[in-house]
Amino acid sequence: MDVVLQAIGFVFQWQTLAALAAGTVYGIIIGLLPGLGPSAGMALALPLVIKWDPAMALIFMGSLYKCSTYGGSITAILVNTPGDASNAATVLDGHPMCQQGRGGVALGLSATSAMVGGTIGMICLIFAAPMLAEFALKFGPAEYFLTAMLALSIISAVVQGATIKGLIAAGLGLLLSTVGFDVITGHLRYTFDWTPLEDGVPLIQALVGLFAVTQALVLAESAASISRLARLAGGFWEGVAIYFRHPVVFLRAAAIGLFVGVLPAVGQSSAGLLAWADAKRSSKHPEKFGDGSPEGVLASETATSACMPGDLVCTIALGIPGSLGAAIFLGVMIVFGVAPGPLAFTEKADVIYSLFVALILTSFVIFVIGMTVARRLAVITLLPNDIIVPLILVISLLGSFAIRNEMSDVIISVVFGALGYVMLKGGFTPIPLLLGLVLGEMVETNYHRALLISGGSYTIFHASVISQVLIALTVLSLAGPYLGSYWRTLTQGEK
């Protein structure tokens, strides 16, 4: 307890608070810019903080890392472009809210979600990290394969509202994910000797295309503005009030976000979507989801914010990073002499607990920034399309170029933009495709790994209790819509 009190004392010094606020603002800006993620942000900031006191530097980096997903939610809501795959579900309801002139309400929801989700996640991280990490280790290749399959089937079945269309899009995503270097066999597939594809279809570049370029094309069809009303209805505080009227929804979303966040490599991309699907399933008005339902925004953003502390569980407790961002944070911790792992909690307790206290505090700083700055951004939705379309295209394609300084990446984004536009006109949402692309490698490599370990025997896929539960849930989520009204309500929420 002493150590926690000392940590609180350390964090509430003005220097620490300044580092924390700077990290938060920097993280939000990094999140706002397409193509610049937390990993690049932390690497660029490293020379700046290298001479700082370790605890202070880690607080700066930690708040930067934690806040970058919030920046992504702002662009998801206002211009239909998630900053990262983790904000994809926010697009579903956040952007329709903007079209109805309720952008300010949506921003209020996302800022409150970042505060509440982040705080719940951090509290669980502080008290249950070693336990959660032990649980994550129980997941071997077979369990990872089944988890990814479950996430894909839930999302395809629910996001679209039509299971078959969702599965078609997800299948297309899975097919595209086979492009590039096959990690297990070492072969190059479907690259047509074009080097930029050897790593596979680059994710952020595809995301920029599917969302930003497609959105620019859609907006270019009319001379109006994003908001169909000439003025904004409702504001930031209405969003905050709506948020706290749905305690069950946000608690469930936080639990889902934390749970999938703990599993290395699953979390960030699917947490928001799974929580969105769950909220729709259990809502009294599932038909409003995807059409500007505030519950959709709050479920997706709360899960995404709770996911990040989950992501840090294995990183800090075991020294095993769960995502690229976490891997870089791990590297930063080592540079500052805090070797992550089970011993960190005893050997470097002062630094670790200061970091935890600070990360709880950043959740509130995000809210203050959302309240003072981000809410004003809602006026963007009133700008005429002939100003906003070139802006979206220039900023997003520049972001796509900046990742590897390659013109080929811009081409990839434009191709995905065209694909997204065609899909949209054909009545498909690009989200299952995106998720298929993100999880495809996980599905394929873990399937292959499981069979390598078992020597080709399929029994490995139902050997553990975790696997059996995952199989049952997958079958239920896919077959549910066809089993009559009781099962349909249970799995899809439709009456």
Added chain:
Amino acid sequence: MMKTLKVLAAAAAVFLTAPALAADYPSKPVKLIVTAAPGGGEDTEARAIAPFVEKHLGTTIVIENQPGAGGKIAFEKFQKAEPDGYTLITYTFPKSVIIEYQGKTNYRTKDFTPIFAWSRSSQLLVVNAETWKTFGEFLKAAKTKKLSGGLSGRGSTTHLMGLIALDELGIDANWVPYEGSAGSVAALAGKHLDFTICLATSAVSLIQAGKLRPLLLFSDKRDPYMADVPTPKELGYDMSFIPTLRGVEAPPNTPPAIVKVLEDAFRKAAAEPDFIAVAKKRKMVLEPVTSKEFAKAVADVYPRIGKLQNMLKEGK
């Protein structure tokens, strides 16, 4: 007329000769290419040493990340870069050589001009701490049953080292490749694999926590950060190793005078107490490798990796 031409030719000759170029080198910022995304091991090491090199080189170092295709995109651009000392590359050697053997490439690592390498790392054989206590026990088990072993990638240095080791020990294994060592180390900690071969730095936190146990270090001498782990020689095995170096190279045909300036700056930077302190925290084994030694390591590694890649293609 002839006279004017002669004067012009003489003037051109003065402009075209190299010494003028080397004498005032460096007169502008030097670009250091990192062949991976920001934040990985290569990137953090480059950013750690850069400020110290700036001090001794007397100019700014601009780090540029060029990830993609395991570094192949960066290597191919680098092959054609101007050899004026203003474009350098840093990566984990011999990654570039492995890529050459895996497919068609428009570059040759042996064409690059080695400058200096500052650290060396060795592979480690680790098992779950709840399983075998000694290398002898592990070997006995591996001879009775085909064990599954985690790798940080197919054809990676961990894979090549694993092939050498199994050949010498006379055992066979189911290789399970992961992308990077985080996955293979986690799967070992959860007992989904029997053993893993990885760089010592990747497993150190779980070893200290008592979850994993290192049984063998693939090196000529013990690692100062884990002094109780034996080497093959001590156990009576004769193995050759694939050295893993972190260093910096210049484009093909860089003039020796420029190489000398750069080598001096990097050598002095690697000896700075502040850099050594950072290295200690990251558990890097610092070992200065001069331009000449680096070039020899490059020449030596080609036939060895070639032989192992043929083994890979035969389906081992």
